[in-house]
Amino acid sequence: MPVPLRARPGGRLPPRTADALVACVVLVVVAIWTLVSGRYASEPALRTVLGWALVLIGCGSLYFRRRQPVAVAVVTLLACVVYYPLSAQDGPLMIAFALALYTTAAEGRFAAAVALAAVTLLAVGLGEIRQQPGHRQIDDTSLAMLAGWLISLVAVGRAQRTRLAYLHEVEQRALAAEREQEARARQSATEERLRIARELHDILGHSVSLINVQSGAALHRLSKNPAPEAGLATAAEALEAVKSTSKDALRELRATLGVLRRADEATPTSPASGLALLGDLTERARSAGLDVRTSITGTPVPLPPPVDLAAYRIVQESLTNVTRHAGARTVRITLVWDAEPDVASDDSDDLDDSAALDTATRTRAGTRVLRLRIADDGGGAPEGGPAGSGIQGMAERARALGGELTARNTDDGFLVDARLPLTAPTAPTTPAPEGDPR
Template sequence: MPLPLRARDAGVTLLVLLVVAVWTLVAAHYSDEPASRTALGWVLILIGCGALYFRRRQPVAVAVVTLLASVVYYPLSEQDGPLLIAFALALYTTAAEGRFAAAVALAAVTLLAVGLGEIRQQPGHRQIDDTSLAMLAGWLISLVAVGRAQRNRVAYLREVEQRALAAEREQEARARQSATEERLRIARELHDILGHSVSLINVQSGAALHRLGKNPAPEQGLATAREALQAVRDTSKEALRELRATLGVLRRADEEAPTAPASGLALLPELVERAASTGLDVRIRAEGTPVALPPPVDLAAYRIVQESLTNVTRHAGARAALVALDWGADGLRLRIEDDGAGAPEDRPAPGSGIRGMAERARAFGGELTARNIPGGFRVDARLPFTFPADKGETA
């Protein structure tokens, strides 16, 4: 676990102070100066090194303090301790904290002050020769450059981290969206399959019970019961087949895939026959030349017809219905009409079945409307033959 920032600053400050103090104590054995100067030198060392603790919060001020402490210390002390280390670290931190202009200015002022000081010295009394002055210039430039490079590196790493976090959040959002879309797709499939089949079973059973309630002859009653049970059996069998196909997306990898054909307009006659078993007169009318639809579009067309007939048998009280297929040049138009009572005019919003049909149509770039017509109700849908590739799995 990394240390807190202030603890690290305190550690660096103590380390620099230790190095400067030990070096100064060693140098004191080879120099002789008044005690007052020695005491003042140690005060400047404490000020210059102690200021480093604040170098991240006030980088420019600390660099100025360490520079002034060095400017006073070196002409005053005979021991020549390495107090300049404190200024070097402060100058580096100034550039690393983004104060590049201030760092350049401090480096230039330092070099200029040292150069002017040496120029004013008498011949033979210079402390720094030209080579050392050039090395000092390179040293200062290097400190500022390395600090700037560290600043850029930290900024780059922070940007990379932010991009990684943004990509992770985007991936999580896409995963949640995909999971939501998949749940809605499965829920829509289950609604269409179970809603249609259970509605037919309910109507068929109710009709049989109604006829049996009239106390027919035993032979007639047995025939009625047999007819109702056969219809219930066929409907439930078809419901189980479609349910297996839908739940196949959730099967484990070691399970066998369903072998039954997927639902589509090819099964439309069977769908109409099951609806007719409830007493509804259903007719199919096709215009144009049929074409092979992509499986997702084929399934969507089948589900729209299925849900429409389910609504007719459950709510419309109709006697007849028409399923019209108009094969155009670029799409299929579906129209399901009935002669029932229609939808209540005061209904605030369409039911979940109609919303599900509209979602299926929109998923493939089509559209669907459902409205009352004179003498009944009509569902009108248009499905194009082509659709966006990323919509192929959302039907």
């Protein structure tokens, strides 16, 4: 069973079907009117045939009115010019020209429509002037009405063109807004995915690295000390360290997953970890064989949750790097509270002419920062090699909060130097995802 034409999406006919339907309707109206008027007029058969041929040409050309509006308007006008002097039946073929003229203006050919209307009006006026007195077909009033109708057709066509252009623009803006909304939703989902990946990397990477080091150290001592009592003590010590490390990892993991389960909360209101747990973090590093020393300058103040978490993660990632790659024995962690962003600390020998100071940080005169410095006596990073994704991730964390971070080799090992504002930014930038450290 064929599908009804009006059942198409949007309830509109296809353009060519609509044009064919309009042409048929105009042809039917003109034909019926001509047949009715032909009952009261007689003319030779040849003229009748020519008149009907002109009717078919004028009405049939309306099928192409939207594809070739100017050409169709010219064809219908010429058909009218020949038809009315020739045929005595005087049918309403002018309807075809009126519709073609309207379509010309509606399709954006405004100048052509005005020209055709003017030519029509002049031709009718000249034709009537040439008539002998008492034989005019159109009086002055009718001529004025014809001029009004022609102007109205062009004006209405132009208004329709303007309306369609406005609706098209509104539709395009709506589509653009929808695409922008979808892009923002995808961006938000990507940013959230990267944030989760970063948190899980920091939690699991640090803890698994410590467990690996602690287990390796215990196996090494067991192989050197086969005595049962000493072996049991070594195994118990290693298992205790592994237990403590895994317990802390599970605590942080549960806190992170708990935030994810709260579907009505866009971002966590408090960090899973913070500088309050710095002591536990350094203890776990000491259990892996590192000599970790911590020094604090200034008076600690409460930090916004994002800054507190970022500071903790930077220290955690730095210790993970030292444990896995540096081969260091000693790590020194320095916290300087309420430091000037563009003033070097007391350890100026390690600052290297303030090369790490970011230009944007320098411009924020008066902004107080928390300075974190993690220095080790290991082998440092390979010279000339690309910065590792772990270091890049730490730098992105700092920049997302309006701070900055640098990492470089020193004469004694490797240094991570970070500056974080004591107040959270109003519009943080999403950090890039982190991969393997260094």
